[in-house]
Amino acid sequence: MADAFSVIPAAVLRNLSDKLYEKRKLAAYEVEGIVRQLTAAGDHDKITAVINLLTHEYTYSPQTNHRKGGLIGLAAATVGLSAEAAQHLEQILPPVINSFSDQDSRVRYYACEALYNIAKVVRGEFIFHFNKIFDALCKLSADSDPNVQSAAHLLDRLVKDIVTESDQFSIEEFIPLLRERMNVLNPYVRQFLVGWITVLDSVPDIDMLGFLPDFLDGLFNMLSDSSHEIRQQADSALSEFLQEIKNSPSVDYGRMAEILVQRAASPDEFTRWTAITWINEFVKLGGDQLVPYYADILGAILPCIADKEEKIRVVARETNEELRAIKADPAEGFDVGAILSIAKRQLSNEHEATRIESLHWISTLLSRHRSEVLSFLNDILDTLLKALSDPSDQVVLLVLEVHAAIAKDEYNFRQLVVFLVHKFRMDNALLERRGALIIRRLCVLLDAERVYRELSKILEGEADLDFASTMVQALNLILLTSSELSDIRNLLKLSLVNAAGKDFFLSLYSSWSHSSMAIISLCLLAQAYQHASSVIQSLTEEDINVIFLVQLDKFIHLLETPIFAYLRLQLLEPGRYTWLLKALYGLIMLLPQQSTAFKILRTRLKTVPSYSFNQEQIQRTSSGSPSTQTDYMSTGLHFSEDGIMDGDSHNVHNGINFESWLQRFEQMQLQHRLHSKSQARARSISISSKEVKEIQKPEEVRGPSPGPEISRPPSRSSRKGPGQLHL
Known part of the structure; x- marks a missing residue:
């Protein structure tokens, strides 16, 4: 330090800290000349002493003018060093860069000016200190003083020129700093960063594309900036990189x-x-x-x-x-499992289009990687079943296609039907709202007979009798009305003459016995008219309740549809189809006379040609009298009235022991009656206990008990029980 004082005159040192810029500038010229002389003499020790003096006594001084003088002095010293400046940069740059954080904006401005002059002198050597300088410039770009910002922009352009013409720039060392700065929100800093990314990407020798993942997120973050200019700059940079990606082999x-x-x-x-x-x-x-x-x-x-x-x-x-x-x-x-997981998650998306595409993906995976998908079946099955309740019909139809694709093998088919029945049991609203759509679509996708056989097998042993009755009513209505099920309706019509029809009829009978109206309509569909009449005759007072009458009303209306045209045409031959007439008259006798269904059926029966229903005729009909035998279609088989094969006993037709099956029906109906009584008793006890708690008061004086009310049978509406399906 003493050497520096001896080298630089005291007057120069005083002027260097003067408040007037002109005096400081003149002093700086003096310092430049002194350093130039020392450089020529090769006296680097004294040069170091001068730099230390300018650093510690001036740039780090608490006096503002001293700091300004120190900065201009360091720049002058660098100019004086000229080509020798590089070896002293380690001393010169730290105090200048440190001044970028000075509280005084004029000091920051002079720091920019000083570094600009230093950079012009050292040029390429500047690169080795690039990260420190870049970091300082990054901060300066957001400076609050417009003069400082202007000076920083000039310095920034010079540094960019130096970097682009240098072959010493290390992108590897720079990227971590850039990545760190990319999350800054200040708009000026963002502009500064995008500018540098664009400049560096334009340099052929710098592979910015290889490091794009390090700052790509930052660029995307700038696309949502409030400044249109920043969004535009970021988009321009991204577009350029995307073009490079298209043209790059790696x-x-x-x-x-x-x-x-x-x-x-x-x-x-x-x-x-x-x-x-x-x-x-x-x-x-x-x-x-x-x-x-x-x-x-x-x-x-x-x-x-x-x-x-x-x-x-x-x-x-x-x-x-x-x-x-x-x-x-x-x-x-x-990763099939990962794709399935995404598709499963998106099935809960609020938008229908997304749910539809998720199902398309599951279908695609099933067709290409069936075994892998089935290994994850337990993870997605519950979600697929829940999707059956989707508000969109298109989604439900696609879900059913996925279920059908899963159920191609016997095990998964059985599992699907079991899970579907369970879903209906847990969600009665789904059965009412979507039951018909689901069953009909599955019948198309998986073979109607197969679906109905499996459903019947499951419902036959159903413990929840109310649900079983409701489900059977739904399946029966679908069977009687859906165009998709015409083949199995035709098969059932042959139940008394065809082994396949008989087998299918019997496979449905046990589960259909959960609903008396369902079994009656099944028998009429199968042309087992005598048995239908027997079932009607077996009904008790408890069976003919509101539920039954509602179902009967619907069935009478169905009799007028094209599906039962064959049955109406058979009424033209009352002598041949006596049991059909008896069954229909049995139904009309169960209907209230003021009901629409009663009037419809009565009108239909009035069109039947007159015929004598005496006991002798009925006995002759059921015994297979040769006088009433006719050919059935073109099968060559001979039948008596109502499609009963000749030679069979009164209760066995085509190998079907109807008496035995009638007993099964009656046993099932007995279970339902006992179940209904049990529920009624439980409700009565519950209601009575509540009434007692409400009426009883600890200190109430009881009056004489009223006389017994005249017992009255409950109204028809009061006999409404569980298990009614509204379709």
């Missing part, structure tokens, strides 16, 4: 895909659109590199399919189709 798609997936869920529309556009290009270009990321990409695409912005929806749908068209193999890293 790109790290994986790391960037993770970033894009996150950004595709951004609340900002422009960010989402840019992210989904990038993902679209990645799916086209990425190939095998993207296989491990398919699930994440799908998770980003599916919600965007239902985006409120049309341009996002268009790109998302295109990307989804391209991704689904790629036939990846699990052996190559394709």
Whole structure:
């Protein structure tokens, strides 16, 4: 320090800290000349002493003018050093860079000016201190003083020029600093960063694309900036990088895909659109590199399919189709379980379009990787069953297609029907609202006879009698009305003459016995008219309740539909179909005379040609008298009236022991009656206990008990029991 004082005159040192800029400037020229002389003499020790003096006595001084003089002095010393300045940069730069944080804006301004002059002198040597300088410039770009910002911009342009012309710049050392700064929210800093990214990317020798994953997220973050200029700059930079990706043979798609997936869920529309556009290009270009990321990409695409912005929806749908068209193999890293997990999660999405595409993905996976999908069946089955309650019919139909694809083998078919019955049992509203749609569609997809046989087998042993009755009523109504089930209706019509028809009829009989009206309609459909009449005759007072009458009313209306045209035409031959007439008259006798159904059936029966119903005729009909035998269709088999085969006993037709099956029906109905009585008793006890608690008062004086009320049978409406289905 003493050497410095001896080298620099006291007057120069005084002027260097003068409040007037002109005096400080003149003093700086003096310092420049002194340092130039010392450099020429090779006296670097004294140069070091001068730099230390300027640093410690001036730039670190508490006096503002001293700090200003120190900065201009250091710049002058660097100019004086000229080509020798590089070896003293370690001393010169720290106090200058430190001054960028000075509280006085003029000091910060002079620091910019000083560093600008230093950079002009050292040029390429500046690169070795680039990170420190970049960090300082980053802070200066957000300076509150416009003069400082202006000076910083000039310095920034010079540094960019130096970097672009240098072959010593280390991108590897710079990227960690850039990555750290990319999350800054200040708009001036963001502009500064985007500017540097663009400049560095323009340098042929600097591979910014290779480090793109390190700052890609930051660029996407800038797309939602409130400043239009920043959004535009970030978008321009991203567009340039995307073009480079298209032209580059080697790109790290994986790391960037993770970033894009996150950004595709951004609340900002422009960010989402840019992210989904990038993902679209990645799916086209990425190939095998993207296989491990398919699930994440799908998770980003599916919600965007239902985006409120049309341009996002268009790109998302295109990307989804391209991704689904790629036939990846699990052996190559394709994670079927992860894809299924995404599709399962998106089945709960609020948007119908997303749920539909999720189901398309499950269907695609089933067709390509069935065994792998079935290994995850327990994870997705519950969600698929819940989807049957979806408000969208299109979603429900697709869910059923998925269920049908799963149920191709016998085990999964059985599981599907069991789970479906359980779902209906737990959610009666689903059965009422969607039961017909679900059953009809499954019958189309999986063979109607097979579906009905399995449902019947399960319901035959159903412990919940109310549910069993409701379910059978629903299945029976679907059987009688759905065009998709015409084949099995035709099969049932042959129950008395065909082994397959007989087998199917009997497979339904036990479960159909849960509902007396269902078994009657089944017998009429199967043309087992004598047995239908026997079932009607077996009904007791308790069986003919509101539920039964509602079902009977619906059935009478169904008799007037084209499905039962064959039955109405048979009424033209009352002598041949005596038991049909008896069954229909039995039904009309059960209907209230003022009901619409009664009037409909009475009107229909009035059109039947007159015929004598004496006992002799009925006996001759049931005994198979040759005088009443006719051919049935063109089968060559001979039948007596009502389709009863000749030679069979009174109670056995086509091997069907109707008397035995009638006993089964009566036993089932007895179980239902006992169950209804048990429920009624439980309700009565519950109501009575509540009434007693409400009426009783501890200190109430009881009056004489009233006389017994005249017992009256309950009204028809009061006999309404459980198990009624509203369709």
